[in-house]
Amino acid sequence: MAAIVFNIAKGRVVEFYNRVESNDPAASALVLVPLETSGLESDAVLKDKDDLAAVLSGPTNEQTTMGRKVLTDADLAALPAPDDGNDRYQVSLPSVVWTAATGNQVAKILVGYDPNAGGGTDSEIIPLTLMDAIATPDGTDLTLTTGVFFRATDP
Numbered sequence: 273m274a275a276i277v278f279n280i281a282k283g284r285v286v287e288f289y290n291r292v293e294s295n296d297p298a299a300s301a302l303v304l305v306p307l308e309t310s311g312l313e314s315d316a317v318l319k320d321k322d323d324l325a326a327v328l329s330g331p332t333n334e335q336t337t338m339g340r341k342v343l344t345d346a347d348l349a350a351l352p353a354p355d356d357g358n359d360r361y362q363v364s365l366p367s368v369v370w371t372a373a374t375g376n377q378v379a380k381i382l383v384g385y386d387p388n389a390g391g392g393t394d395s396e397i398i399p400l401t402l403m404d405a406i407a408t409p410d411g412t413d414l415t416l417t418t419g420v421f422f423r424a425t426d427p
Contacts, residue, residue: 301389337375373409
């Protein structure tokens with residue numbers, strides 16, 4: 273589950289998930305961005321960034337050898353009903369595989385909302401959550417088994 277929720281996405285993660293699942297807009301997607309261990313800023317600093325371009329503008333580096341994974345409505349499960357028994361709402365991501373992953377060590381995976389996947393810029397991608405995912409790509413497949421990536425609960 274998410275290590276942090278970016279301040280700009282607090283109270284909005286479920287809605288962005290729903291927008292992708294509902295094809296609103298049709299080109300929208302969730303984007304998984306691996307971040308390198310080297311140069312990674314603290315969670316306290318990162319959570320204040322309002323778009324992916326801002327996240328990557330400082331010493332935090334994207335692990336570009338592995339590349340980003342784009343999840344569209346076809347990849348996501350239907351929006352679940354609220355969990356009234358536990359007084360929470362949660363959404364999940366499917367497992368994602370980076371085939372024959374190589375490159376620098378990864379520390380975290382950023383999940384962002386892209387309203388124009390394939391046609392926009394990093395300044396349009398809203399960072400939603402950041403999860404710990406320490407891995408050293410060694411040429412084998414790297415699988416991220418996410419499950420619940422966001423849970424809203426009472427304070």
